[in-house]
Amino acid sequence: MDRIDAVVVGAGAAGLAVARELALHGLETLVLEADSGIGNGISSRNSEVIHAGLYDAPGSLKARLCVAGREALYPYCDAHGVAHRRCGKLVVAATPGQVETLRSIERRANANGVGGLRWLSGAEARGLEPALRGEAALLSTLTGIIDSHALMLAYLGDLERAGGALVLRSPLESAVVRNDGFVLRVGGAAPLEIEAGVLVNAAGLHAQALARCIDGLAPAHIPRPWFAKGNYYALAGPSPFTRLIYPVPEPGGLGVHLTLDLAGQARFGPDVEWLGAESPDVIDYAVDPARSAAFYAAIRRYWPGLRDDSLAPAYSGVRPKLQGPGEPASDFMLQGPEEHGIAGLMNLFGIESPGLTASLAIASEVMRRLGL
Numbered sequence: 001m002d003r004i005d006a007v008v009v010g011a012g013a014a015g016l017a018v019a020r021e022l023a024l025h026g027l028e029t030l031v032l033e034a035d036s037g038i039g040n041g042i043s044s045r046n047s048e049v050i051h052a053g054l055y056d057a058p059g060s061l062k063a064r065l066c067v068a069g070r071e072a073l074y075p076y077c078d079a080h081g082v083a084h085r086r087c088g089k090l091v092v093a094a095t096p097g098q099v100e101t102l103r104s105i106e107r108r109a110n111a112n113g114v115g116g117l118r119w120l121s122g123a124e125a126r127g128l129e130p131a132l133r134g135e136a137a138l139l140s141t142l143t144g145i146i147d148s149h150a151l152m153l154a155y156l157g158d159l160e161r162a163g164g165a166l167v168l169r170s171p172l173e174s175a176v177v178r179n180d181g182f183v184l185r186v187g188g189a190a191p192l193e194i195e196a197g198v199l200v201n202a203a204g205l206h207a208q209a210l211a212r213c214i215d216g217l218a219p220a221h222i223p224r225p226w227f228a229k230g231n232y233y234a235l236a237g238p239s240p241f242t243r244l245i246y247p248v249p250e251p252g253g254l255g256v257h258l259t260l261d262l263a264g265q266a267r268f269g270p271d272v273e274w275l276g277a278e279s280p281d282v283i284d285y286a287v288d289p290a291r292s293a294a295f296y297a298a299i300r301r302y303w304p305g306l307r308d309d310s311l312a313p314a315y316s317g318v319r320p321k322l323q324g325p326g327e328p329a330s331d332f333m334l335q336g337p338e339e340h341g342i343a344g345l346m347n348l349f350g351i352e353s354p355g356l357t358a359s360l361a362i363a364s365e366v367m368r369r370l371g372l
Contacts (some may be wrong), residue, residue: 006027006198007184009172009210010045013359014351015202016155021363026372027276032186034171039152042204043356045317047259049142051354055249058111065365067113068372070356080145080154083262089143089244090125091132096302099136101248106138116141131240134302143244147262161177175199177342186236201347205280205320211347221340223349226321227277230270231287231293234314237263239266256298267314270294273314274325287313322350336369346370
């Protein structure tokens with residue numbers, strides 16, 4: 001039976017970043033991906049925003065890794081030719097009652113060590129974005145947008161140059177814990193068994209299902225998965241905004257915000273649609289046109305000039321949550337040997353936003369927790 005130093009399951013942004021880091025540290029590394037391409041799950045169904053680190057609780061993994069990841073990501077994109085733009089964003093208090101909430105976001109961002117912030121009055125915000133309406137806004141100059149697929153291709157290129165490899169259409173069907181690592185059974189067109197000293201579960205929406213296939217991992221260490229669908233609508237015609245526009249956050253997400261792609265096309269989303277699905281295999285990614293009414297109402301709180309019939313269904317994504325509706329927001333869960341007692345095993349649970357921004361920092365944290 002062949003033996004390899006490390007296997008990473010899942011070729012999204014986090015999985016490829018971790019695999020890249022393992023390979024750069026000299027470990028022979030293999031990435032197993034069940035799909036036919038990289039990043040076809042969470043990593044390709046998001047807003048493609050480089051987050052500054054405004055929202056998450058100080059001291060949390062999300063806060064710490066978002067800031068560290070963003071600080072590493074911009075230089076990485078510059079060095080590797082990954083298309084991106086530091087366009088900035090405005091977080092808007094649409095009503096007087098939201099101003100204190102916006103102030104609390106500013107305080108949290110400062111506690112997280114986020115620079116490049118500026119408080120704006122409503123008039124100052126309109127001076128930057130004339131179509132905007134609101135009582136006040138927080139300008140984040142460090143927020144940007146990125147070509148997420150180009151980023152993943154850059155990670156993959158680094159991995160392969162360091163001697164690692166990606167195998168598509170190769171689902172991990174089972175893993176058995178041994179004293180010196182793991183015996184892995186891989187499915188697909190050419191099933192095989194391999195041994196590995198390190199196993200990283202970066203399967204995104206499927207992370208809990210994969211963890212249940214690891215013989216030797218106690219079920220108590222596998223958190224319940226929750227799935228929150230986020231729908232996006234595209235704007236017909238040119239956008240009047242040059243920056244990203246965010247409302248104050250709502251439970252389960254950051255509110256229906258306006259983002260731009262690198263061509264300047266505007267899109268709105270995501271909303272929060274809690275799913276009852278126990279498995280991501282049954283998720284329907286279709287966008288219901290009837291949800292547009294709520295989008296128009298939410299957007300017009302900060303952009304009253306939005307015309308009727310100017311939104312069209314675009315796409316949707318699903319966020320892997322570790323909390324259910326009405327529960328406090330959960331943190332990333334990077335579960336390593338200190339938690340479950342299995343040497344060489346790392347489970348990445350609940351890697352949602354800002355996981356793309358944090359991907360390089362997640363990789364560094366995984367290495368630290370594995371003692372590599």
